[in-house]
Amino acid sequence: MPIIRVIDGINEVVGRIISVVAIFFAAIIIYDVFMRNFYGEPTRWAFDLTKQLYGFYFIMLGGYALRHQAHVRVDLVTARLGRNARRWVEAAGYVIFFFPFAWVFARRSWDFAMTSYAQGEVTYGAVQLPVYPLKIAMFVAAVLLLLQGISEFLKLVLNKADHLESMEPLDVR
Amino acid sequence: ENWTMTTTWPSSLELIEIDKHWVELVNQLVDDDKLTIEFYDGGSLVPAGEVFGAVESGTVQAGADWPGYWAGRDSAFSPLSTTASLFNAVDYVNWIQEWGGADLYNEVYGKFGMVYLPYGVTNNESGFRTVDKPVKTIEDLNGLRLRLSGLEQGKLLEKLGGNQVSMAGGEIYQSLERGVIDGAEFSTPNVDFSGGFQQVTKYWSTPGWHQSSSVFGVMINKSAWDALDEDTQNKLQIAADANLLWSLAFTEKRATEAFAQFKEAGTEINRLDDAALEQIQKMANETIEEVACENPLSAKVYASQISYLQDYASWRDASAPFNLGRTPQGPDLAKIEECAQ
Amino acid sequence: MSGETIALIMSGLLLLGLFMGHPLALVLGGTAVLGALIAGKPMVLGIVINRIFGDVLDNYVLIAIPLFVLMARFLSDSGVTDKMFEALRHLMARVTGGLGLAVVFISILLAATTGIIGASITVMGMMALRPMLQYGYDRKLATGLIAASGCLGILIPPSIMLILMSSYAPGLSVGQLFAGAMVPGMVLGFLYAVYVAIIARIKPEWAPAIAESEQISRGAMWRMLIVEAVPPLLLILGILGSLLAGIATATEASAIGTLCALAIVILRGRFEWKTFYSALLETGRTSAMILFIVVGATAFTGVFNITGGLRASQDVIRGFASDPYMLVAVMLIAVFILGMFLDWTGIVLLSFPIFLPLVNEMGVDPLWFVVLMAVVLQTSFLSPPFGYALFYMRAIAPPEVTIGDIIKGVLPFIGLIIMICAMIIIFPGMVTWLPTSLYGG
């Protein structure tokens, strides 16, 4: 189905680009530590900016992680079910839990971001960074997650989910 | 009516007592069938920085705060919460109750669909606590990395040669201990002592010129407020007025006790001299003029505050030495009034 | 609707979602939304967004999580561990139980550089399990030892679990928790080593000495060990040193550690753009996975609290516990049981908001309590039916090793974990001594 390919493609591209952002916030932190300890000069914008980059980074990767089945789950029961039973149980999980959450997340984030945008919200203190770009990113991230859920749900319903085959835990903690 | 109320303060900070005291007063004054307020400690419903949004959107009906936290949404919140070297606690009480201040709170919060009852005031904050370098003169501030909150405060500190570091209250202790910052201001002595700052700082520089006094209160969602009958609204106001005065006496008593505790813990306390404070006053005035002129609403609040100071000055000065506080040589009223247009 | 009812409904939904095999993060989020609707308070859905933004996105402490994950990945790319284990293997193979001791030693070193359990177990499983089985080690002992030692990573600092705990425990800094967990973590590792030594003595056939076939001089062996051990030791100094010497916060230390690990990769001539990029991608997926559980949990807890479920749960615990010891015991047992089904992320995020106010109310030292929880949570990886360490071992072990062998293998180690909990309860100084001497009372 083209819709599955399109959604998977979008989150794949987003994931491959956003994953690199970790380098930027790591670099800013190191730069700040360096400037502070060797030049006695803290970087005024470092604190707020690293925090914003980190928030942007992980929230945008939610859909990408879902696409790669990286979100931790307990498959004690489902692993013992036959392929078809398992497929429908997992699809039901999307209907009961995923869609209500992802919808509320996206819908309410939109209001949240627009309120901030309308107020021109900035961080408080002498360095005034705008806050609304991050809040808008949260809305975009919620939409990406919702889309990926639609794709995963369709894969289950149409019997195209390849994760049902091998279920070694992918978690690397 | 049933209200859910939360606050910006975690249960570990003594500031929460001001909120709890108001809730108790309301619950005593108002019949349960008219209004009951269920109060949640800070952080348990929404994080401190989100209390504003939660009340604005009506998710909770009431939220206790320190208005300065919302200066990123409108810089006019800043003078509603504190001033750099201008108001003391009595000035805030006078201004709020008889010189038109209360209306300005409602004008600024009203922009966001909220009603505001100022119900807590604390007098001068502690000042800076530094790890291993005493601040005895303005020159000592030069190059120091200091935790400080507020827009005007940060700009003023930068004028004086220091660097503002923004940081949540919970991170200050650790950052002082590990030398990430050279010093920090947080709150009044009793609140500072409950934060354990005597363990990690040797020096304390008074007075708290950056925050000569602070106001606390409750934001109420407009539609929740309108749903109350007039009698209940009045009782909430009465509780707020009573709480305002109580909070002043409560904090000053606790601050005095904590001052002794800091001395006992071996903290070296230095007071900046009057000449230094005079210089800071000049720079504070400049900062206020700058910041006020970036936002007409902020200028309006400042203009009202400075008008009060000038109006009250005649009688305040005549009644010396039995007067309440000092008449500061504040910012240029005409200039700020112009920016308020 | 009463708090008790909503607490039951929300817990029921949570269990249902988990057993349906839906991702934990999304079960938590979905339960939050359904809970608010069932309680008839759709307005409270607003706090879901407030909390996600304020608690997870706008959170300086959590920045350390992706960075420590990235550091772990760089370190395993550098190949330092493989070489070090090889040197140790040569050194200790001639001793009864020597291979087992080498596993414990390397695991402790790995734990002190990273906190990534899966990485530790996989690395040790790949390198150590096959030789151990080949030379006649008991299957249960070998798999149990590797699984249990691999879990030390979340206890011995730096640890992403302790970072998350600090973010959820007002008033406890990452530095304090790192310092508090240091001694218990080390002692637990030491206990594992002692256990292996004792087994090797009473059952030498379970942990035989190995006649080393490859000829390698003692001098060459020591040289290899020292050369290989220096980079990770520098890394430990870089991270914990900069943190404790006051140069950096935990978040900053994580960035410094990542830079050091990358430097090790480059200096060892192992740098390749392709592996570098795949390290970034994998870190992105892992970080999103961990932090989305925080997203779901913060949504869940907010709704659970405002609908009265949280207070009702606390009242139930109060009913059980009349004194502080009783309270702590009830909580630890609850965590142990939860650990059979959930991993630490869910347990910490769900239980802290319920437990910590009660702990404070009873006058229990929160630092001591949180570290005790961290120790008990070691079992959440090991206890059947659901323990990640068991799955990891099963995934790398040869087919003749059954899941039953692995489960039987970890049981003695679960016993040792319970033992050290008892020690911490009897001697609270094990936790409090180091933070007190570093940070004062």
Ligand code: NA
């Ligand atoms: Na670790």
Ligand code: NA
């Ligand atoms: Na388990």
